[in-house]
Amino acid sequence: MAILFKADPDDIAAWTRALEALLPEVEIRVWPEIGNPNDIDFCVGWAFPQGSLAKLPNLRGLQSLGAGVDHVFRDSALPPNLPISRIVDPSMTEDMTHWIVLNVLRFHKQDPEYRKLQADGRWHELPAPMWQKRRIGMMGLGELGGHALARLKLFGFPLAGWSRTKKKIDGVETFFGDDGLKPFLNRTDILIVLLPHTPATEDLLNRKRLAWLPKGAYVINAGRGKLIVDEDLVAQLDSGHLGGAALDVFREEPLPASHAFWRHPKVVVTPHVSAPTLAATAAPQIVENYRRALGGRPLLHPVDRDRRY
Ligand code: OXD
Numbered sequence: 283m284a285i286l287f288k289a290d291p292d293d294i295a296a297w298t299r300a301l302e303a304l305l306p307e308v309e310i311r312v313w314p315e316i317g318n319p320n321d322i323d324f325c326v327g328w329a330f331p332q333g334s335l336a337k338l339p340n341l342r343g344l345q346s347l348g349a350g351v352d353h354v355f356r357d358s359a360l361p362p363n364l365p366i367s368r369i370v371d372p373s374m375t376e377d378m379t380h381w382i383v384l385n386v387l388r389f390h391k392q393d394p395e396y397r398k399l400q401a402d403g404r405w406h407e408l409p410a411p412m413w414q415k416r417r418i419g420m421m422g423l424g425e426l427g428g429h430a431l432a433r434l435k436l437f438g439f440p441l442a443g444w445s446r447t448k449k450k451i452d453g454v455e456t457f458f459g460d461d462g463l464k465p466f467l468n469r470t471d472i473l474i475v476l477l478p479h480t481p482a483t484e485d486l487l488n489r490k491r492l493a494w495l496p497k498g499a500y501v502i503n504a505g506r507g508k509l510i511v512d513e514d515l516v517a518q519l520d521s522g523h524l525g526g527a528a529l530d531v532f533r534e535e536p537l538p539a540s541h542a543f544w545r546h547p548k549v550v551v552t553p554h555v556s557a558p559t560l561a562a563t564a565a566p567q568i569v570e571n572y573r574r575a576l577g578g579r580p581l582l583h584p585v586d587r588d589r590r591y
Pocket of ligand 1: 558
Protein backbone atom coordinates (compact mmCIF):
# COMPACT_ATOMS: atom_id res chain seq x y z
CA MET A 283 0.00 0.00 0.00
CA ALA A 284 1.53 3.29 -1.09
CA ILE A 285 0.48 6.69 -2.35
CA LEU A 286 2.49 8.24 -5.15
CA PHE A 287 2.71 12.00 -4.75
CA LYS A 288 3.85 14.55 -7.34
CA ALA A 289 4.00 18.33 -6.85
CA ASP A 290 6.31 21.32 -7.16
CA PRO A 291 9.51 20.64 -5.19
CA ASP A 292 8.78 23.64 -2.91
CA ASP A 293 5.50 22.10 -1.71
CA ILE A 294 6.61 18.52 -1.13
CA ALA A 295 7.75 18.69 2.50
CA ALA A 296 4.50 20.27 3.77
CA TRP A 297 2.39 17.78 1.83
CA THR A 298 4.24 14.64 2.83
CA ARG A 299 4.15 15.77 6.47
CA ALA A 300 0.38 16.37 6.29
CA LEU A 301 -0.38 13.08 4.52
CA GLU A 302 1.90 11.05 6.79
CA ALA A 303 0.28 12.58 9.87
CA LEU A 304 -3.21 11.63 8.66
CA LEU A 305 -2.25 8.24 7.19
CA PRO A 306 0.60 6.92 9.34
CA GLU A 307 0.01 3.36 8.09
CA VAL A 308 0.54 4.27 4.41
CA GLU A 309 3.86 4.87 2.67
CA ILE A 310 4.05 8.17 0.76
CA ARG A 311 6.36 7.93 -2.23
CA VAL A 312 7.43 11.11 -3.96
CA TRP A 313 7.68 11.20 -7.75
CA PRO A 314 9.90 10.06 -9.48
CA GLU A 315 10.91 7.56 -6.74
CA ILE A 316 8.14 5.07 -7.56
CA GLY A 317 9.77 1.94 -6.16
CA ASN A 318 7.80 -1.20 -6.96
CA PRO A 319 4.88 -0.02 -9.18
CA ASN A 320 2.68 -2.84 -7.85
CA ASP A 321 2.57 -1.15 -4.43
CA ILE A 322 0.97 2.08 -5.63
CA ASP A 323 -2.79 2.15 -5.13
CA PHE A 324 -3.47 5.91 -5.24
CA CYS A 325 -1.86 8.92 -6.95
CA VAL A 326 -2.05 12.50 -5.76
CA GLY A 327 -0.54 15.30 -7.75
CA TRP A 328 -0.18 17.57 -10.67
CA ALA A 329 0.71 16.64 -14.26
CA PHE A 330 1.86 13.05 -14.03
CA PRO A 331 3.86 12.48 -17.22
CA GLN A 332 2.30 10.88 -20.30
CA GLY A 333 1.75 7.16 -19.82
CA SER A 334 3.06 7.01 -16.23
CA LEU A 335 -0.29 6.13 -14.57
CA ALA A 336 -0.94 3.32 -17.05
CA LYS A 337 2.18 1.60 -15.69
CA LEU A 338 0.69 1.25 -12.18
CA PRO A 339 -1.30 -2.02 -12.29
CA ASN A 340 -3.01 -1.63 -8.88
CA LEU A 341 -4.00 2.03 -9.11
CA ARG A 342 -7.49 2.67 -7.62
CA GLY A 343 -7.81 6.45 -7.89
CA LEU A 344 -6.23 9.73 -8.96
CA GLN A 345 -6.52 12.92 -6.95
CA SER A 346 -5.71 16.17 -8.78
CA LEU A 347 -3.81 18.50 -6.53
CA GLY A 348 -5.88 21.42 -7.80
CA ALA A 349 -9.40 22.40 -8.76
CA GLY A 350 -8.43 22.14 -12.43
CA VAL A 351 -7.91 18.79 -14.14
CA ASP A 352 -6.74 19.85 -17.60
CA HIS A 353 -3.28 18.54 -16.60
CA VAL A 354 -4.82 15.08 -16.11
CA PHE A 355 -6.34 14.90 -19.59
CA ARG A 356 -3.05 15.75 -21.29
CA ASP A 357 -2.19 12.06 -20.70
CA SER A 358 -3.64 10.21 -23.69
CA ALA A 359 -2.91 6.88 -21.96
CA LEU A 360 -4.97 7.68 -18.85
CA PRO A 361 -6.37 4.35 -17.57
CA PRO A 362 -9.98 4.31 -18.85
CA ASN A 363 -11.91 3.50 -15.66
CA LEU A 364 -9.69 5.22 -13.14
CA PRO A 365 -11.79 7.39 -10.77
CA ILE A 366 -10.51 10.98 -10.76
CA SER A 367 -11.20 13.68 -8.22
CA ARG A 368 -10.51 17.41 -8.03
CA ILE A 369 -9.97 19.60 -4.99
CA VAL A 370 -12.94 21.61 -3.78
CA ASP A 371 -11.75 23.45 -0.69
CA PRO A 372 -13.69 26.32 0.93
CA SER A 373 -10.42 27.91 2.00
CA MET A 374 -9.14 27.88 -1.58
CA THR A 375 -12.46 29.22 -2.84
CA GLU A 376 -12.17 32.16 -0.44
CA ASP A 377 -8.58 32.76 -1.56
CA MET A 378 -9.71 32.92 -5.17
CA THR A 379 -12.44 35.39 -4.24
CA HIS A 380 -9.89 37.64 -2.54
CA TRP A 381 -7.73 37.71 -5.68
CA ILE A 382 -10.75 38.49 -7.84
CA VAL A 383 -12.07 41.22 -5.54
CA LEU A 384 -8.58 42.75 -5.42
CA ASN A 385 -8.53 43.05 -9.19
CA VAL A 386 -12.15 44.10 -9.67
CA LEU A 387 -11.59 46.95 -7.21
CA ARG A 388 -8.19 47.74 -8.72
CA PHE A 389 -9.82 48.43 -12.08
CA HIS A 390 -13.06 49.89 -10.76
CA LYS A 391 -11.24 52.40 -8.54
CA GLN A 392 -8.84 53.35 -11.40
CA ASP A 393 -5.79 52.22 -9.47
CA PRO A 394 -3.55 51.75 -12.57
CA GLU A 395 -4.30 55.34 -13.62
CA TYR A 396 -3.61 56.73 -10.13
CA ARG A 397 -0.34 54.77 -9.87
CA LYS A 398 0.72 56.36 -13.14
CA LEU A 399 -0.22 59.84 -11.90
CA GLN A 400 1.75 59.17 -8.72
CA ALA A 401 4.79 58.06 -10.75
CA ASP A 402 4.54 61.37 -12.63
CA GLY A 403 4.11 63.30 -9.35
CA ARG A 404 0.75 64.68 -10.54
CA TRP A 405 -2.16 65.60 -8.23
CA HIS A 406 -5.06 65.06 -10.59
CA GLU A 407 -8.59 63.85 -9.96
CA LEU A 408 -10.14 61.58 -12.59
CA PRO A 409 -13.92 61.53 -13.19
CA ALA A 410 -15.29 59.22 -10.46
CA PRO A 411 -16.77 55.92 -11.66
CA MET A 412 -20.17 54.83 -10.30
CA TRP A 413 -20.32 51.33 -8.83
CA GLN A 414 -24.04 51.29 -9.71
CA LYS A 415 -23.03 51.30 -13.38
CA ARG A 416 -19.97 49.03 -13.32
CA ARG A 417 -21.28 45.81 -14.81
CA ILE A 418 -19.36 42.73 -13.68
CA GLY A 419 -19.55 39.50 -15.70
CA MET A 420 -18.40 36.08 -14.52
CA MET A 421 -17.58 33.29 -16.99
CA GLY A 422 -17.84 29.99 -15.12
CA LEU A 423 -20.51 29.55 -12.47
CA GLY A 424 -19.14 26.61 -10.48
CA GLU A 425 -17.94 26.67 -6.86
CA LEU A 426 -15.35 29.39 -7.45
CA GLY A 427 -17.40 31.67 -9.70
CA GLY A 428 -20.53 31.34 -7.59
CA HIS A 429 -18.69 32.23 -4.39
CA ALA A 430 -16.93 35.24 -5.91
CA LEU A 431 -20.27 36.52 -7.24
CA ALA A 432 -21.84 36.17 -3.80
CA ARG A 433 -19.07 38.34 -2.32
CA LEU A 434 -19.17 40.86 -5.18
CA LYS A 435 -22.91 41.24 -4.59
CA LEU A 436 -22.05 42.93 -1.28
CA PHE A 437 -20.40 45.77 -3.21
CA GLY A 438 -23.60 46.50 -5.13
CA PHE A 439 -22.22 46.06 -8.66
CA PRO A 440 -24.69 44.87 -11.33
CA LEU A 441 -23.76 41.19 -11.80
CA ALA A 442 -24.11 38.70 -14.64
CA GLY A 443 -22.79 35.22 -15.28
CA TRP A 444 -22.24 32.98 -18.28
CA SER A 445 -21.98 29.22 -18.32
CA ARG A 446 -22.18 26.45 -20.95
CA THR A 447 -25.50 25.21 -19.54
CA LYS A 448 -28.38 27.15 -18.00
CA LYS A 449 -27.95 28.23 -14.35
CA LYS A 450 -30.05 30.37 -12.04
CA ILE A 451 -28.40 32.48 -9.31
CA ASP A 452 -30.24 34.96 -7.12
CA GLY A 453 -29.37 38.56 -7.94
CA VAL A 454 -27.31 37.59 -11.00
CA GLU A 455 -28.47 37.92 -14.61
CA THR A 456 -27.50 34.63 -16.22
CA PHE A 457 -26.65 33.81 -19.83
CA PHE A 458 -25.71 30.47 -21.27
CA GLY A 459 -24.43 28.62 -24.33
CA ASP A 460 -23.15 29.99 -27.63
CA ASP A 461 -26.19 32.22 -28.09
CA GLY A 462 -25.78 33.82 -24.68
CA LEU A 463 -22.13 34.74 -25.09
CA LYS A 464 -22.48 37.88 -27.23
CA PRO A 465 -25.21 39.55 -25.14
CA PHE A 466 -23.28 38.63 -21.98
CA LEU A 467 -20.01 40.15 -23.23
CA ASN A 468 -21.83 43.18 -24.67
CA ARG A 469 -23.05 44.14 -21.17
CA THR A 470 -19.81 43.41 -19.25
CA ASP A 471 -17.41 46.16 -18.14
CA ILE A 472 -15.22 43.91 -15.97
CA LEU A 473 -14.99 40.33 -17.22
CA ILE A 474 -13.82 37.60 -14.83
CA VAL A 475 -12.80 34.32 -16.44
CA LEU A 476 -12.95 31.21 -14.25
CA LEU A 477 -13.81 28.56 -16.83
CA PRO A 478 -12.01 25.22 -16.94
CA HIS A 479 -9.77 24.52 -19.90
CA THR A 480 -11.41 21.90 -22.12
CA PRO A 481 -11.52 21.37 -25.90
CA ALA A 482 -14.76 23.44 -25.84
CA THR A 483 -13.25 26.44 -24.05
CA GLU A 484 -9.79 26.65 -25.66
CA ASP A 485 -9.28 30.02 -27.39
CA LEU A 486 -12.85 31.01 -26.52
CA LEU A 487 -11.83 34.62 -25.96
CA ASN A 488 -10.37 35.49 -29.34
CA ARG A 489 -10.25 38.78 -31.19
CA LYS A 490 -13.88 38.57 -32.33
CA ARG A 491 -15.29 37.81 -28.89
CA LEU A 492 -13.03 40.25 -27.02
CA ALA A 493 -14.39 42.89 -29.42
CA TRP A 494 -17.90 42.12 -28.09
CA LEU A 495 -16.88 43.67 -24.77
CA PRO A 496 -17.69 47.41 -24.49
CA LYS A 497 -14.88 49.89 -25.14
CA GLY A 498 -12.67 50.30 -22.07
CA ALA A 499 -13.65 46.93 -20.53
CA TYR A 500 -11.24 44.96 -18.32
CA VAL A 501 -10.39 41.26 -18.36
CA ILE A 502 -9.47 39.27 -15.25
CA ASN A 503 -8.33 35.68 -15.85
CA ALA A 504 -7.75 33.13 -13.10
CA GLY A 505 -9.16 30.19 -15.10
CA ARG A 506 -6.55 28.97 -17.56
CA GLY A 507 -4.24 30.75 -20.00
CA LYS A 508 -5.51 28.82 -23.00
CA LEU A 509 -8.99 30.31 -22.71
CA ILE A 510 -7.68 33.59 -24.16
CA VAL A 511 -5.70 34.14 -27.35
CA ASP A 512 -2.71 36.15 -26.07
CA GLU A 513 -2.02 38.11 -29.26
CA ASP A 514 -5.69 39.04 -29.58
CA LEU A 515 -5.77 40.31 -26.00
CA VAL A 516 -2.63 42.39 -26.57
CA ALA A 517 -4.08 43.76 -29.84
CA GLN A 518 -7.32 44.81 -28.11
CA LEU A 519 -5.36 46.46 -25.27
CA ASP A 520 -3.07 48.27 -27.71
CA SER A 521 -5.95 49.51 -29.85
CA GLY A 522 -7.56 51.01 -26.74
CA HIS A 523 -10.62 48.78 -27.03
CA LEU A 524 -9.75 47.15 -23.70
CA GLY A 525 -8.73 49.15 -20.62
CA GLY A 526 -6.58 46.54 -18.88
CA ALA A 527 -6.11 42.94 -17.86
CA ALA A 528 -5.15 41.10 -14.67
CA LEU A 529 -3.78 37.64 -15.43
CA ASP A 530 -2.83 34.84 -13.05
CA VAL A 531 -2.71 31.95 -15.55
CA PHE A 532 -0.84 31.61 -18.84
CA ARG A 533 -0.50 29.35 -21.88
CA GLU A 534 3.02 28.59 -20.79
CA GLU A 535 4.00 28.66 -17.11
CA PRO A 536 6.29 30.11 -15.91
CA LEU A 537 5.44 32.94 -18.31
CA PRO A 538 8.47 33.19 -20.65
CA ALA A 539 10.72 36.20 -19.94
CA SER A 540 10.19 37.53 -23.46
CA HIS A 541 6.37 37.47 -23.29
CA ALA A 542 4.64 40.80 -24.02
CA PHE A 543 2.47 40.51 -20.89
CA TRP A 544 5.43 41.07 -18.53
CA ARG A 545 6.05 44.63 -19.60
CA HIS A 546 2.67 45.64 -21.02
CA PRO A 547 1.56 48.86 -19.27
CA LYS A 548 -2.06 47.68 -19.11
CA VAL A 549 -1.40 44.15 -17.84
CA VAL A 550 -1.06 43.02 -14.23
CA VAL A 551 0.72 39.64 -13.95
CA THR A 552 0.72 37.31 -10.94
CA PRO A 553 2.43 33.88 -11.07
CA HIS A 554 -0.56 31.48 -10.72
CA VAL A 555 -1.08 32.32 -7.06
CA SER A 556 -4.77 33.26 -6.92
CA ALA A 557 -5.80 30.10 -5.04
CA PRO A 558 -3.00 27.74 -4.05
CA THR A 559 -3.90 24.24 -2.82
CA LEU A 560 -2.66 24.16 0.77
CA ALA A 561 -1.89 20.95 2.63
CA ALA A 562 -3.29 22.44 5.85
CA THR A 563 -6.82 22.66 4.44
CA ALA A 564 -6.92 20.21 1.52
CA ALA A 565 -5.16 17.13 2.92
CA PRO A 566 -8.21 15.77 4.82
CA GLN A 567 -10.34 15.44 1.67
CA ILE A 568 -7.46 13.67 -0.09
CA VAL A 569 -7.19 11.20 2.76
CA GLU A 570 -10.96 10.65 2.65
CA ASN A 571 -10.70 10.00 -1.08
CA TYR A 572 -7.86 7.56 -0.54
CA ARG A 573 -10.04 5.59 1.87
CA ARG A 574 -12.99 5.75 -0.53
CA ALA A 575 -10.87 4.56 -3.46
CA LEU A 576 -9.57 1.60 -1.49
CA GLY A 577 -13.08 0.77 -0.31
CA GLY A 578 -14.44 0.97 -3.87
CA ARG A 579 -16.70 3.89 -2.93
CA PRO A 580 -17.32 6.99 -5.14
CA LEU A 581 -14.73 9.74 -4.63
CA LEU A 582 -15.61 13.18 -3.29
CA HIS A 583 -15.66 15.86 -6.02
CA PRO A 584 -15.48 13.40 -8.90
CA VAL A 585 -14.45 14.53 -12.37
CA ASP A 586 -16.77 13.90 -15.29
CA ARG A 587 -14.55 12.53 -18.05
CA ASP A 588 -16.94 13.63 -20.82
CA ARG A 589 -17.12 17.24 -19.64
CA ARG A 590 -13.47 17.16 -18.54
CA TYR A 591 -14.05 19.00 -15.28
C1 OXD B 1 -6.00 24.72 -9.67
C2 OXD B 1 -5.05 25.80 -9.91
O1 OXD B 1 -6.43 24.07 -10.61
O2 OXD B 1 -4.41 26.28 -8.94
O3 OXD B 1 -6.37 24.52 -8.51
O4 OXD B 1 -4.88 26.22 -11.02
